[in-house]
Amino acid sequence: MDLSYTEEEEAFRARLREWLGSVLPGLPAKPDPGDWPGRRAYDAGWQRLLYDAGYAGLHWPADAGGRGATPTQHLIFLEETERAGAPYVGANFVGLLHAGPTIAAEGTAEQRARWLPPVLRGDEIWCQGFSEPEAGSDLASLRTRAVRDGDDYVVSGSKIWTSHAEVADWCELLVRTDTQAPKHRGISWLAMRMDAPGVTVRPLRTLAGSTEFAEMFLDEVRVPVSHRVGAENDGWRVTMVTLSFERGTAFVGEVVACRRTLDALAAEARRSGRWDDAVLRRRLGRLNAEFRALWRLTQWNVSEAQASGGVPGVGGSVFKLRYSHARQELYEAAAEVLGAGDALDLDREWVLDRLSSLSYTIAAGTSQIQHNIVAERILGLPKGR
Numbered sequence: 001m002d003l004s005y006t007e008e009e010e011a012f013r014a015r016l017r018e019w020l021g022s023v024l025p026g027l028p029a030k031p032d033p034g035d036w037p038g039r040r041a042y043d044a045g046w047q048r049l050l051y052d053a054g055y056a057g058l059h060w061p062a063d064a065g066g067r068g069a070t071p072t073q074h075l076i077f078l079e080e081t082e083r084a085g086a087p088y089v090g091a092n093f094v095g096l097l098h099a100g101p102t103i104a105a106e107g108t109a110e111q112r113a114r115w116l117p118p119v120l121r122g123d124e125i126w127c128q129g130f131s132e133p134e135a136g137s138d139l140a141s142l143r144t145r146a147v148r149d150g151d152d153y154v155v156s157g158s159k160i161w162t163s164h165a166e167v168a169d170w171c172e173l174l175v176r177t178d179t180q181a182p183k184h185r186g187i188s189w190l191a192m193r194m195d196a197p198g199v200t201v202r203p204l205r206t207l208a209g210s211t212e213f214a215e216m217f218l219d220e221v222r223v224p225v226s227h228r229v230g231a232e233n234d235g236w237r238v239t240m241v242t243l244s245f246e247r248g249t250a251f252v253g254e255v256v257a258c259r260r261t262l263d264a265l266a267a268e269a270r271r272s273g274r275w276d277d278a279v280l281r282r283r284l285g286r287l288n289a290e291f292r293a294l295w296r297l298t299q300w301n302v303s304e305a306q307a308s309g310g311v312p313g314v315g316g317s318v319f320k321l322r323y324s325h326a327r328q329e330l331y332e333a334a335a336e337v338l339g340a341g342d343a344l345d346l347d348r349e350w351v352l353d354r355l356s357s358l359s360y361t362i363a364a365g366t367s368q369i370q371h372n373i374v375a376e377r378i379l380g381l382p383k384g385r
């Protein structure tokens with residue numbers, strides 16, 4: 001497989017670089033990490049700029065409102081926006097990176113027309129209501145119920161760890177629509193309005209002190225049957241599509257950010273004399289190799305996804321597994337380079353990044369679960385008991 005860039009792709013890079021150079025200096029200051037309404041407005045503003053310039057949903061298919069760009073152009077977009085220090089996707093994460101792509105792949109023409117354009121314009125924010133108190137790794141044992149009543153489902157239950165729930169307009173929600181069927185067969189995938197009567201959001205405080213996620217309580221919430229994506233009780237299959245986008249492509253932009261952080265650490269180590277420590281040098285060198293390999297793996301995953309109809313395969317689990325560990329190692333190395341006797345004895349931004357790096361081996365499916373997937377679905381090993 002040829003992973004080098006063509007002349008046309010390099011021309012795309014040059015145009016994008018020029019555009020970034022023209023808009024980034026005019027951006028407003030980033031809001032405080034704890035200011036969720038401010039962050040929502042900031043993320044929406046950036047998304048709108050991308051939309052107006054023709055860079056929104058680059059990787060989405062053209063018939064879903066995207067630009068139908070090649071996977072490589074999308075990767076160039078991620079490289080260049082990160083290199084230029086452009087805002088990250090932020091509150092648009094779920095809408096742009098997995099709910100939107102799922103609707104593009106599985107939704108009806110009407111559903112695509114209703115939900116996709118506002119995501120691309122940054123007008124509507126989505127969150128993900130999958131996990132429940134006793135259904136995280138074993139997601140299929142979820143208990144939130146949806147009972148048909150005329151043209152609506154009446155939904156009751158609770159969800160947990162719902163990122164961005166406080167500022168979201170819509171939720172990609174998994175519900176049980178058949179309590180008698182085997183657990184994987186009785187699930188449906190719904191789009192629920194977050195301001196519907198009966199939805200209560202209670203923020204949870206994380207280790208890093210922010211309230212980036214919440215508990216969600218659903219008390220007889222009415223969701224139109226027309227808001228179901230995929231067939232009734234076929235939600236597990238639709239969920240696999242969502243999770244392949246989440247693990248396969250959603251985090252790839254962050255690899256570039258990690259490489260930038262690593263470069264900054266190496267520069268700091270040279271400046272402070274820590275570079276003379278051969279053990280530390282080797283550690284940074286190994287991380288450099290790891291992030292380069294992850295970028296190659298990303299290119300491979302994205303090309304494979306394109307070749308097989310646009311939905312990433314289980315290679316995403318390999319990416320997720322390695323990336324989440326490498327990210328933690330990066331921030332451990334940062335504490336060493338920055339000379340902090342204690343991990344918390346660092347600049348605030350480093351502390352927050354270090355603490356949040358711990359969550360990456362849990363979010364979007366734990367490392368243990370990714371190991372199981374790789375063992376069973378890639379290596380063909382027998383299922384555990």
Ligand SMILES: Cc1cc2nc3c(=O)[nH]c(=O)nc-3n(C[C@H](O)[C@H](O)[C@H](O)COP(=O)(O)OP(=O)(O)OC[C@H]3O[C@@H](n4cnc5c(N)ncnc54)[C@H](O)[C@@H]3O)c2cc1C
Pocket residue numbers: 127128129130131132133134135136137138160161162163164213359360362363364365366367368369372
């Ligand atoms: C920062 C962050 C953001 C999140 N955002 C969202 C969100 O927006 N929406 C959402 O729905 N969820 C979200 N989650 C939830 C996340 O998806 C779950 O935490 C995750 O799937 C693990 O589930 P659990 O917490 O119930 O752990 P459990 O399933 O209880 O697992 C506990 C431990 O047991 C291990 N384990 C469980 N089963 C097995 C097995 N079969 N084999 C080997 N080991 C096993 C797990 O790997 C883990 O180490 C978020 C989580 C984090 C940390």
